[in-house]
Each structure stands twice: as structure tokens, then as C-alpha cells.
Amino acid sequence: IQYQSRYKLLFEKISDWIWEVDHEGKYIYSSPQVKTILGYRPKEVIGKTPFDFMPPDEAKRVSDLFNQHVLLKTPFEFIENINIHKNGSFVIIETSGIPIFDPDGKFIGYRGIDRDITKRKKVEEQLIENEMKYSALVNNIPGMVYLGFPDWSAEFLAGCRAVTGYSHSELNSKENGWLSLIHPDDVEGVFRQGSEIAEKSKEIIQSYKIIDKSGDVRWVEDRKQSLFSENGDFIGISGIVFDITARKQAEAKLKEYSNNLEKIVENRTQELEIKSMKLSEINTALKVIVKSRERDKNILQEQIATNLKKLVFPYIKQLRDTVQKEAGKNIIKILESNLKNIQSNFSLTLSSKGYGLTAKE
Numbered sequence: 315i316q317y318q319s320r321y322k323l324l325f326e327k328i329s330d331w332i333w334e335v336d337h338e339g340k341y342i343y344s345s346p347q348v349k350t351i352l353g354y355r356p357k358e359v360i361g362k363t364p365f366d367f368m369p370p371d372e373a374k375r376v377s378d379l380f381n382q383h384v385l386l387k388t389p390f391e392f393i394e395n396i397n398i399h400k401n402g403s404f405v406i407i408e409t410s411g412i413p414i415f416d417p418d419g420k421f422i423g424y425r426g427i428d429r430d431i432t433k434r435k436k437v438e439e440q441l442i443e444n445e446m447k448y449s450a451l452v453n454n455i456p457g458m459v460y461l462g463f464p465d466w467s468a469e470f471l472a473g474c475r476a477v478t479g480y481s482h483s484e485l486n487s488k489e490n491g492w493l494s495l496i497h498p499d500d501v502e503g504v505f506r507q508g509s510e511i512a513e514k515s516k517e518i519i520q521s522y523k524i525i526d527k528s529g530d531v532r533w534v535e536d537r538k539q540s541l542f543s544e545n546g547d548f549i550g551i552s553g554i555v556f557d558i559t560a561r562k563q564a565e566a567k568l569k570e571y572s573n574n575l576e577k578i579v580e581n582r583t584q585e586l587e588i589k590s591m592k593l594s595e596i597n598t599a600l601k602v603i604v605k606s607r608e609r610d611k612n613i614l615q616e617q618i619a620t621n622l623k624k625l626v627f628p629y630i631k632q633l634r635d636t637v638q639k640e641a642g643k644n645i646i647k648i649l650e651s652n653l654k655n656i657q658s659n660f661s662l663t664l665s666s667k668g669y670g671l672t673a674k675e
Contacts, residue, residue, distance in 0.1 A: 331407075331428040334414070337421060339363045339380065351407065351430045353400030364409075367397045387413045387421050394431070406432045460492070462538065462551040464512070468492050477534065477557045479527030497523035497531060504536075511540035512548045521558065533562040622653060 331351050334343035340363055344356040352359075352367060364380075365373035376395045383390045391410035399405050411426025458473035470492075474485045478495060488494060496504055500522035507520055520536040538553035627650070634646045 331430075332426075333359075333428065334423060334425045335363070336423040337384075339365070339377075339384075339424075342423070351428065352397060352405060364395075364397075369396060369398065372396045383413075384421075384424075387415075389413060394435075404432075405430060406435045456556065458555040460553055460555070462553060464548055464550060466493060473555075477526075477532070477555055478524065484527075495524040495526070497525060499523065508538070508551075511538065511551060515540050515542055532557055532559045534558060618656075622656070626653060
């Protein structure tokens with residue numbers, strides 16, 4: 315009796331619900347903690363089974379599981395089950411129990427413990443929900459998400475295959491991991507810049523080449539942020555790597571196009587300069603020709619005017635004096651007038667000072 319009293323006192327002091335059921339699964343003992351967990355007093359559960367406090371579907375699931383242990387007379391532990399609190403709310407319980415036998419070895423029931431894990435399950439569900447949200451967020455980032463550590467090792471969380479061709483497990487298990495993928499030409503620069511963020515909290519953006527799983531060279535943009543503990547110790551980096559190969563190829567094509575355009579413009583400019591020089595030479599030649607033609611024309615005009623004055627007009631005058639008939643004189647007048655008109659057009663270009671003078675004058 316004293317022994318049982320000590321254990322009863324112990325059972326009533328702990329926060330978990332201690333219980334005992336007979337071979338039919340009916341409660342024959344319940345510690346006071348049942349009121350804390352389910353809202354019932356101990357005497358309210360005596361004579362009832364655990365399944366009486368469960369929703370129907372849950373009662374069937376748990377009773378099938380319990381009967382298997384009863385059949386084999388084996389202990390069970392950490393069986394999660396849903397119970398209905400006296401106020402109608404749901405309580406999640408974790409149940410463990412061991413079989414009880416009388417002195418003759420006859421199975422007489424189970425003794426066990428129930429623990430309220432409702433809060434823990436809600437926390438777990440919240441963690442799972444947060445994990446799902448985090449996974450959805452990370453998996454939808456168009457890049458490779460990773461955590462780096464002070465020894466230059468890294469854990470890759472998402473996006474590995476899209477950037478490198480390797481799966482997460484392949485890249486995480488690969489010897490030297492990410493460092494083995496960096497193109498030999500860029501390793502020194504990546505290490506040198508990466509070492510800077512271990513000294514103070516800062517973010518850097520690195521562009522460099524990697525060799526993917528198929529052996530192709532890709533360009534990546536690595537955005538990394540250093541992480542420090544509350545004590546100021548460097549604990550690693552968080553980063554995202556984007557595949558910028560297409561952008562680099564486009565930049566290279568644009569640069570090539572720009573260079574070709576500059577060459578075309580340069581060549582065209584040279585051609586225009588040459589043409590301009592040729593045109594200048596042609597213009598100069600034309601000016602010389604025009605000037606020469608103008609000079610020749612002036613000379614010709616002067617010669618014609620002079621010849622008319624010397625070789626034509628004197629004889630017309632003589633002819634007019636000898637002709638007696640009036641009709642002939644009129645014809646001569648017309649001829650003389652027309653010749654003077656021709657001479658006057660030429661004389662417009664002659665110097666007023668030289669016109670009309672004799673050769674001696």
C-alpha cells in the first residue's frame with residue numbers, strides 16, 4: 315500500500331496523464347492530469363475506453379492499431395492520436411504503453427502515459443508550412459541559392475541543375491563542390507574578391523565563368539552577402555548565382571556589331587574625304603578651264619570687233635557712197651545697222667578705255 319501510494323503521489327505530480335486499462339481497454343485508473351489535458355475528472359473517464367474520446371474515424375484507426383498490440387501483448391510508444399476535449403476542441407495526444415500481466419502471467423491490461431503535444435504539432439505544422447513557403451520561394455528564384463562556409467565549402471539549396479547541369483546532391487557531394495566548376499582563368503579573381511567579405515559585413519557581385527556538367531563554358535553572376543555572428547565572428551556567406559551566358563553573348567555580339575559599324579563609318583569617312591579631295595581638284599580644274607575659256611572668249615570678241623571696225627565698216631561706207639539707187643542704199647543701211655548691233659554686244663565686254671582707239675593709240 316505504501317509502495318502504491320508513493321507511485322500514486324508521483325503520478326499525480328507529473329504533467330503527463332498516467333492511466334491504466336483492463337484487458338478490454340477500459341480505464342481502471344486515471345491520474346488527475348486528465349482534467350488538464352481533456353477537461354474531464356478522473357472518475358469521468360473510468361469505465362470508458364480511449365476510443366470513446368476520439369472522432370469516429372480516428373477511433374477506428376487507433377483501435378485497429380491498439381488491437382494488434384493486444385493480440386501480440388507487445389508494448390507501443392509515441393502513437394499520435396486526436397482526442398476531443400470536453401469543451402469540443404481537438405487535442406493531439408502522444409500515447410505510450412506497456413502490457414500488464416498478473417503473477418500467473420495472464421494478460422490483464424495496459425499501463426501507459428499520454429502527453430499533450432497539440433502545441434508541438436502546431437509548431438511543427440507551422441514549421442512545415444514555413445518550409446513549404448520557403449521552398450516555393452527558393453525554387454521559384456531563377457538562380458542557384460547557396461550557403462557558403464569559412465572553409466570555402468558550400469551547401470546548395472536550389473536551382474543547381476538550371477545553372478550547372480548538376481543536381482543538388484551531385485554538387486553537394488562533388489569534391490571541392492562549387493570551386494571545382496570555376497573556370498581556371500577566373501579562380502584567382504574569385505578567391506581574391508571573395509576573401510574581402512570575410513573581413514567585414516558587405517555584399518559583392520562577381521561575374522566569372524564556370525564549366526558545367528556537359529563541359530560547356532557558362533557565364534554566371536554571383537551575388538553574395540557575408541554573415542557574422544553576434545560576437546562578430548565570420549560564419550559564412552549567403553548567395554544567389556544567376557546564369558548570364560545569354561546576356562554575355564548578346565553583349566559580345568553588340569560589341570562586335572559596334573566595332574564593325576565603327577569600321578564602316580571610318581571607311582566611309584575616308585571614302586568621302588577622298589571624294590571631297592577629288593571634287594576639290596575637279597572644281598579647281600574647272601575654274602581654270604572656265605577662266606581660260608572666258609579669256610579666250612574675250613580675246614575672240616576683241617578680235618571680231620576690231621576686224622569689223624577695220625575690215626568691214628570702211629568698205630560699207632565706200633559701198634554706200636557709190637550706190638546710187640535708193641533701194642541699194644537702204645539695204646546697205648540695214649547691213650551696217652545689223653553689224654553695229656553685233657559689234658555692240660561684243661563691245662560690252664571690252665574695256666571702255668580701249669574701245670575705239672587706233673592701234674597706235
